[in-house]
Amino acid sequence: xxxxxxxxxxxxxxxxxxxxxxxxxxxxxxxxxxxxxxxxxxxxxxxxxxxxxxxxxxxxxxxxxxxxxxxxxxxxxxxxxxxxxxxxxxxxxxxxxxxxxxxxxxxxxxxxxxxxxxxxxxxxxxxxxxxxxxxxxxxxxxxxxxxxxxxxxxxxxxxxxxxxxxxxxxxxxxxxxxxxxxxxxxxxxxxxxxxxxxxxxxxxxxxxxxxxxxxxxxxxxxxxxxxxxxxxxxxxxxxxxxxxxxxxxxxxxxxxxxxxxxxxxxxxxxxxxxxxxxxxxxxxxxxxxxxxxxxxxxxxxxxxxxxxxxxxxxxxxxxxxxxxxxxxxxxxxxxxxxxxxxxxxxxxxxxxxxxxxxxxxxxxxxxxxxxxxxxxxxxxxxxxxxxxxxxxxxxxxxxxxxxxxxxxxxxxxxxxxxxxxxxxxxxxxxxxxxxxxxxxxxxxxxxxxxxxxxxxxxxxxxxxxxxxxxxxxxxxxxxxxxxxxxxxxxxxxxxxxxxxxxxxxxxxxxxxxxxxxxxxxxxxxxxxxxxxxxxxxxxxxxxxxxxxxxxxxxxxxxxxxxxxxxxxxxxxxxxxxxxxxxxxxxxxxxxxxxxxxxxxxxxxxxxxxxxxxxxxxxxxxxxxxxxxxxxxxxxxxxxxxxxxxxxxxxxxxxxxxxxxxxxxxxxxxxxxxxxxxxxxxxxxxxxxxxxxxxxxxxxxx
Ligand SMILES: Nc1nc2c(c(=O)[nH]1)N[C@H]1C(S)=C(S)[C@@H](COP(=O)(O)OP(=O)(O)OC[C@H]3O[C@@H](n4cnc5c(=O)[nH]c(N)nc54)[C@H](O)[C@@H]3O)O[C@H]1N2
Ligand SMILES: Nc1nc2c(c(=O)[nH]1)N[C@H]1C(S)=C(S)[C@@H](COP(=O)(O)OP(=O)(O)OC[C@H]3O[C@@H](n4cnc5c(=O)[nH]c(N)nc54)[C@H](O)[C@@H]3O)O[C@H]1N2
Ligand code: SF4
Ligand SMILES: [Mo]
Numbered sequence: 001x002x003x004x005x006x007x008x009x010x011x012x013x014x015x016x017x018x019x020x021x022x023x024x025x026x027x028x029x030x031x032x033x034x035x036x037x038x039x040x041x042x043x044x045x046x047x048x049x050x051x052x053x054x055x056x057x058x059x060x061x062x063x064x065x066x067x068x069x070x071x072x073x074x075x076x077x078x079x080x081x082x083x084x085x086x087x088x089x090x091x092x093x094x095x096x097x098x099x100x101x102x103x104x105x106x107x108x109x110x111x112x113x114x115x116x117x118x119x120x121x122x123x124x125x126x127x128x129x130x131x132x133x134x135x136x137x138x139x140x141x142x143x144x145x146x147x148x149x150x151x152x153x154x155x156x157x158x159x160x161x162x163x164x165x166x167x168x169x170x171x172x173x174x175x176x177x178x179x180x181x182x183x184x185x186x187x188x189x190x191x192x193x194x195x196x197x198x199x200x201x202x203x204x205x206x207x208x209x210x211x212x213x214x215x216x217x218x219x220x221x222x223x224x225x226x227x228x229x230x231x232x233x234x235x236x237x238x239x240x241x242x243x244x245x246x247x248x249x250x251x252x253x254x255x256x257x258x259x260x261x262x263x264x265x266x267x268x269x270x271x272x273x274x275x276x277x278x279x280x281x282x283x284x285x286x287x288x289x290x291x292x293x294x295x296x297x298x299x300x301x302x303x304x305x306x307x308x309x310x311x312x313x314x315x316x317x318x319x320x321x322x323x324x325x326x327x328x329x330x331x332x333x334x335x336x337x338x339x340x341x342x343x344x345x346x347x348x349x350x351x352x353x354x355x356x357x358x359x360x361x362x363x364x365x366x367x368x369x370x371x372x373x374x375x376x377x378x379x380x381x382x383x384x385x386x387x388x389x390x391x392x393x394x395x396x397x398x399x400x401x402x403x404x405x406x407x408x409x410x411x412x413x414x415x416x417x418x419x420x421x422x423x424x425x426x427x428x429x430x431x432x433x434x435x436x437x438x439x440x441x442x443x444x445x446x447x448x449x450x451x452x453x454x455x456x457x458x459x460x461x462x463x464x465x466x467x468x469x470x471x472x473x474x475x476x477x478x479x480x481x482x483x484x485x486x487x488x489x490x491x492x493x494x495x496x497x498x499x500x501x502x503x504x505x506x507x508x509x510x511x512x513x514x515x516x517x518x519x520x521x522x523x524x525x526x527x528x529x530x531x532x533x534x535x536x537x538x539x540x541x542x543x544x545x546x547x548x549x550x551x552x553x554x555x556x557x558x559x560x561x562x563x564x565x566x567x568x569x570x571x572x573x574x575x576x577x578x579x580x581x582x583x584x585x586x587x588x589x590x591x592x593x594x595x596x597x598x599x600x601x602x603x604x605x606x607x608x609x610x611x612x613x614x615x616x617x618x619x620x621x622x623x624x625x626x627x628x629x630x631x632x633x634x635x636x637x638x639x640x641x642x643x644x645x646x647x648x649x650x651x652x653x654x655x656x657x658x659x660x661x662x663x664x665x666x667x668x669x670x671x672x673x674x675x676x677x678x679x680x681x682x683x684x685x686x687x688x689x690x691x692x693x694x695x696x697x698x699x700x701x
Contacts, residue, residue, distance in 0.1 A: 013477035014042055017056035018118060018457035019599050021164075021341040021467035022191050024048040024056050028458070028477050037064075046539055047169060047466060048191035054597060054611060056191075060458065061608040063478070068439050069453040070482025083441075083451070088485070088493070091450055096497035098433045099135070102405045108136040108386070112395050112404045115142035115354045116411025117343035119487065120462025120474070121527075122512040124345070125360055125519070126491045126504075127410060128353025133378055133503050134495040138386035139404060142354040143412040145392035148346050149686035150313030151303065151339030157314070158321045158569050160562030161524050162362070163469040163543070164347055165338035166330055167300075168554045173198040174334030177296035179289075180208045181231065181320055182306015182692075183340050186215030187596035189467070192340075193219075205296070207289055209234070210306060211591060212621065212663055213656030222289060227658050228591045228693045230279045231307040232575035234286070235319040237275030239267040241290035242326055248294065252328030256561070259570035263322060266572025294327045298334025305342065305593070309691040311579040311681045318571040325568050331557035341467040343600075344457070348465030351525040351543075352516060356395075357388035360516060361523020370523070377519045379503060391687030393418060393680060399427040406433035408494075410454065410487060415444040416601035416669045419689040420644050420680035437490055442603050443669040453484035460486055461509050463535065465543070468554075472540035473532055488512060521546070524562070578693040579681030580643070582660070586695035588626070589661045590640060592674050593692075602667035615665075618672050620649040622698065623659040627651075630700050637701040640664070642694050645676035648701045662698060666691075 012027045017039075025045025031038040039059050041052045052059075062068070072091040073083040102110050113131045115124060124142075131140040148164070155162040172178070172195040185192050196219060200206060208220040209231070217223040226234055242248050243264060253260055272283040293299050301324050307316040321337055329335040341347045352360045353374075363370035365388050375382040390398065396414060398404045400423060407428075418424045428434060428447035436445040437454040445451050458478040465471045480486065485493075492504040506512050510532050521528035526544040534541060534548075541552035560566040582589055597611040605611045620638055632638065638651045640662065649664060649672075657663060664674040679694040 014044070014475060015458055015477040016045070016464065016472070016474045017052060017059050018344055018604070019055045019059065020189050021343060021346050022048050022189050023344060023464055023466040023472070024052050024191050026052060026056060026059065028060065044539070045472070047468070047470070051191040051194070053190035055599060055605065058608045058610045061610070062439065062604040063456045063458050065607045067441070067607060068481065069441065069451055070484055071453065072483070073451040075449050088483070091452060092493055092497040095433070095435055095450060095494065099406060099498065102432060106405055109138055110403070110405040111135050111137045112139035112399070112407045113137070114392065114395065114407060114409045114412055114414060115140065115349070117142065117144040117147060117346040117349035119345060119349065119411045120460060120464060121345065121348040121352055121471070121516060122462045122509055123410075123487045123491070124349050124354045125352040125516040126488055126512060128358070128360065129378060129503070130491050130495055132385055133380060134498050134500040136384070136386060138389040139395055139398070140354060140389055141356045141392040141395050142349065143392065143414070143417060144343065144346055144350050144354070145687060146309070146417060146689060146691070147305070147342050148339065148350055149391070150308035150683055150688045151317055152350060153314045153686040154317035154321060155339065157571065158318055158325070159557065161556070162350070163525075163556060164341040165336065165468050166556040167336035167338070168468050168470070168542070169195050171334060171336060172196060172300060173202060175199050175298050175300040176204050176334065177293045177299035178204055178206045179293060179299070179301045179320070179323065180206065180216060180220070181301070181303045182210060182308065183302055183304030184210065184214045184216050184594065185340065186218070188304070188342070188594055189340060190596065205292055211658040211661045215596070222285065224281055224285065224289075225658050226279060226281065228589050228661060229310065229578045231316045232312065232319045232573050233270065233275060233278050234281060235323065236267045236270035236573065236575065237272050237286045238290040238293070239263065239322055239326065240270045241272060241287050242294045243267060245291070247291060248326040249328030253326060256567055257325050257570050258565070258567045259572070262572035263326070263570045264572070266574055293323065299327065299329040300334075300336050300338070302338045302340050304340040306692060308339065309688055310693055311683050311690045312576050313683045313688045314685045315571070315573045315576070319573045322570055325570055331555070345464045347467060347469060348463070348471070351465070352520070356390055359519070361520030361527070362525040363523045373522065374519055377515060391682070393682060393689055394687065396424050396427050399431060402430065405431065407431055408435045408437070409444060410437040413442040413444050413601035413603050415442070415447070416673055416675065417666070419675055419678040419691060421673060421675040422645060423680065437487060438603070440603050440607070442601070452490055453482065454487045454490060455480060455484060460488075463513060469542050470540040471527060471530055471535060471543055473535040579690050580679050580693065580695045582695045586642065586697055587660075588696050588698050590642065590677060590694050590696040591661055591663050591692050592666045592678060593663065595665045595667065598665065598667035600667065601669070605667065618649060618665050618668050618674065620651045621654050621657050621663040622651060623657050623661075624653050624655060625659045626662070626698060627653045630698055632700055639699045639701040640677060641697040641699070642677040642679070644679070647671065647674070647676055662696065
């Protein structure tokens with residue numbers, strides 16, 4: 001086992017957990033029991049002081065794993081499955097030569113880049129710059145498209161800005177009524193639970209809305225077990241009651257919002273009686289929640305992927321935002337709306353130019369002033385900047401269609417995490433060059449021509465932005481193992497090999513941050529007043545932070561929203577059907593999501609013994625009614641079949657799921673990859689795939 005890098009003798013190396021958006025602080029120490037290195041909670045990070053969940057406690061396991069790739073690897077011959085070690089020089093030289101050849105033949109846009117939300121702000125920023133400046137391609141997007149894109153689009157439409165939460169987590173205990181929709185905090189952001197429990201202790205009512213009983217719904221006063229796809233119908237019922245019974249905050253609506261008429265029109269026909277008929281949620285329950293939330297002095301609404309990962313995800317999210325706006329429960333104490341960000345740097349990852357249509361600072365790549373500003377910082381002419389590309393899934397489709405010939409993947413495993421992943425597999429096979437920068441041979445990397453060994457969280461210094469919008473500094477805690485390199489060095493050295501090195505000269509990672517901060521100046525996510533020194537001294541700063549003496553912005557919207565008129569927009573939502581409604585041929589709804597002990601495509605947690613042994617294979621959850629209907633026996637498995645594929649799963653029968661719904665976690669690949677079945681219908685605005693709903697047949701296997 002390697003030893004940590006102790007920069008200052010006696011100091012404990014400290015870091016932050018690599019998994020979810022809580023970004024708990026941790027220290028790396030020597031275990032008394034095993035003498036190996038382990039993590040322990042850090043007392044120094046204000047967000048989850050002194051706490052780590054099971055994933056954080058085991059966060060070093062994959063870092064030391066025997067399968068970790070420590071040398072650059074190339075496929076021995078074309079078509080071969082065998083890897084051989086190569087030198088970095090050889091890898092860079094050959095990759096650059098192949099990229100240049102493909103671009104000469106097919107144009108600059110023949111090369112695509114696919115990034116991730118676990119990476120530091122600096123690496124996300126460099127990936128965007130690398131694509132536009134070194135490759136001169138328009139095709140970059142990242143896994144956050146599958147994650148926060150609907151929430152981001154909705155926040156931009158309603159508020160004029162997208163920061164996951166409008167308030168810090170410390171405000172949660174001041175709320176008297178909390179609505180948690182499609183968010184399983186107890187399993188997905190476990191160290192956030194104490195904030196909710198504190199609110200509950202102080203008398204808050206908690207409502208959860210989810211097709212399943214979850215660890216989170218256990219703490220709820222009311223749990224609404226909704227069939228997937230009915231959120232907007234249900235919320236229209238709540239809004240109808242609030243308007244009909246004059247429970248809304250007239251003054252707030254008058255002074256601070258626009259669009260009330262369209263909202264009134266949309267909810268007019270959604271009487272609680274009709275909503276009960278459509279959703280099965282009893283009328284008195286609808287009235288109780290509407291009255292309770294509207295009449296409470298303070299209240300918070302939190303949403304997550306449950307309702308966002310749908311082809312109507314933006315509209316669903318807008319409707320939940322309507323609840324905060326019509327009741328005036330935003331921009332003041334104990335109030336706020338939040339889309340609970342998922343990945344470690346899911347917030348920062350969407351601000352610095354990894355998204356197909358964005359430049360750093362949340363600027364639009366189509367805005368001439370933004371192009372001018374960023375081009376000047378990058379030292380190029382604005383006319384050299386490409387235009388906008390396409391979303392993650394569409395980028396993979398362009399490979400299948402033959403338009404994109406080469407792909408660089410850094411920080412994602414799209415073969416497991418994309419919907420309809422048979423299409424993705426076909427696309428990857430068509431690539432003339434696939435380069436994956438990762439710690440492991442992921443399912444995606446099996447199709448690669450090169451795997452370049454990148455860095456883990458413990459080895460890479462940089463900044464991250466947590467789910468609150470708090471930017472903080474993560475120091476380097478460990479030495480790099482073997483011949484692996486920092487991701488940021490790999491990007492800069494590849495640029496060098498492509499003859500564009502002059503644009504990627506940095507003295508160190510802090511230098512990259514300084515450029516990033518300058519590039520964001522004047523943008524929505526303005527980091528220009530942030531320095532490493534301030535982050536270390538102040539334990540993080542909330543953006544926007546536009547000047548060196550600005551204190552940062554923990555609370556948004558206290559005075560103004562970010563539309564030009566300073567108002568928030570209400571949107572009347574006419575609920576739509578899912579892209580693939582159930583019918584007599586495919587009569588059940590498949591929904592997908594997470595387990596407490598695994599993370600995303602499972603690359604890291606399936607290699608973490610303590611976690612993997614608790615959940616070695618995916619288990620489908622079905623209701624006893626459905627089990628009986630298919631004649632499920634004691635030890636039988638079930639076969640799930642959608643229009644795209646058919647797989648067999650182990651099964652757990654539970655009263656705690658909506659009877660027509662089947663739930664399967666998505667943390668596995670190959671014959672256990674539920675994304676073989678999921679639908680690739682995209683939300684028209686956010687281009688988010690419909691991970692949460694597709695129609696399936698269920699049989700005894
Ligand atoms: N343990 C663990 N923690 C994680 C992750 C992980 O993989 N594992 N991933 C991280 C990431 S990247 C993310 S994005 C977050 C995700 O965090 P969440 O969004 O909380 O997680 P999910 O399990 O995808 O979905 C949440 C819930 O939505 C419900 N749901 C399904 N369909 C619907 C619907 O139509 N309406 C409503 N209201 N609910 C529905 C599901 O039953 C599920 O309980 O978690 C982060 N934290
Ligand atoms: N059916 C279904 N599918 C889903 C979802 C769902 O709810 N249902 N959720 C979607 C969501 S919200 C998300 S966020 C996506 C995520 O899905 P993926 O993008 O596939 O996420 P990960 O499994 O985290 O993949 C990250 C990869 O990067 C590597 N990695 C981690 N840290 C670093 C680093 O610092 N440097 C380098 N070079 N590599 C690193 C890991 O080893 C891993 O291979 O999945 C989506 N897919
Ligand atoms: S709550 Fe999230 S950040 Fe904290 S230890 Fe668990 S997975 Fe890591
Ligand atoms: Mo996510």
